[in-house]
Amino acid sequence: MPRYSSLLRETRPNVRETTPPKRPGLTVNELYERLKEMAVLYTIRPGERVNELELAQRFDVSRTPLREALNRLVAESLLHFVPNRGFFARELHRQDIFDLFELRRSIESSAVLLAAERASIKDLRALRKFWKEVMKTKAQTSAAELTIKDEEFHVRLVALAGNNEMVRALYGINARIHFVRWMDLEQRGHDAFAEHLDILDAIEARDIERCRALTESHITWRMEEIARVVDAGVVRLFSR
The missing domain is CATH 1.10.10.10 (Winged helix-like DNA-binding domain superfamily/Winged helix DNA-binding domain)
Known part of the structure; x- marks a missing residue:
């Protein structure tokens, strides 16, 4: 890895x-x-x-x-x-992960609204290019590395808002949910990755309502999803 x-x-x-x-x-x-x-x-x-x-x-x-x-x-x-x-x-508790995903959703949803006002076309296109390059090699990329690349996309997305404290907060959240997201990617694949470009389209169009809806839909995790991934992670950790 x-x-x-x-x-x-x-x-x-x-x-x-x-x-x-x-x-x-x-x-x-x-x-x-x-x-x-x-x-x-x-x-x-x-x-x-x-x-x-x-x-x-x-x-x-x-x-x-x-x-x-x-x-x-x-x-x-x-x-x-x-x-x-x-x-x-630290323990690996379902409620803790759920709370962190709620916080992440709140930060990213607010950030994309600011990005719709502030992001330059140059920065948007640079992020779009980065993600398209990631997708070209996804079949040959491990789940561990794809998780890192996905985190990088979201940090750069939040950075488009021009608010360093949002970036700092997301960076800390990413570290605490990294293991769970890695486990999820190994199990479920990368079906949601296509939504990244949709979010960038909405920001470039300055469509605030679509920005909010896409981001919240993309990040929201239900408790049953979290339970499934956490349980699988615990099995892996204690069987190695």
């Missing part, structure tokens, strides 16, 4: 990060990226305690930078911390 961190790099909001001075071994930021990939993909299974000693040995780092990186993931809701017990992988 392609590395989550390397594939996702292009979709990040343009936010300047402070990088610690370089030293032998991993920096805190590099360690954070490795641990984030593990958390996003549930390399540590839901509810399982994080073995700090094992991670420190694996990455050849001391406990101080390790804890700094782990605490960053707690702040992003990718890990949980229990006082006097340590760090734990």
Whole structure:
């Protein structure tokens, strides 16, 4: 499977990060990226305690930078911390996923309305070209990489609104639902991908009502759909 961190790099909001001075071994930021990939993909299974000693040995780092990186993931809701017990992988609960999809729908629906007012034809056509190129190679592309490309499309779609906070919020949501969307794509295929170009058509036509309807329809997940994908994900995680 392609590395989550390397594939996702292009979709990040343009936010300047402070990088610690370089030293032998991993920096805190590099360690954070490795641990984030593990958390996003549930390399540590839901509810399982994080073995700090094992991670420190694996990455050849001391406990101080390790804890700094782990605490960053707690702040992003990718890990949980229990006082006097340590760090734990987040659970995979249906209601949590449902809530995140509702939040994502709200952000993207608002963003496309702003995009209909603000997006340039140049940016719209660049995004259209990107997605058509993805679709040309979809048959040869893994579900893991297609999930990343789909996330990139939606981040770039929201970026058309010209609101960096919306982009930042979506980026965080994507990390927390990435595993579920990957599982869904493996099971269901990419039937909904054609709707991407319809949404771009509506934005270019400045058709606000169609923008809203298409986006909400595209993103809405019913609880029974979420239950199916979460259950399949849990089976996979605990059978490996």
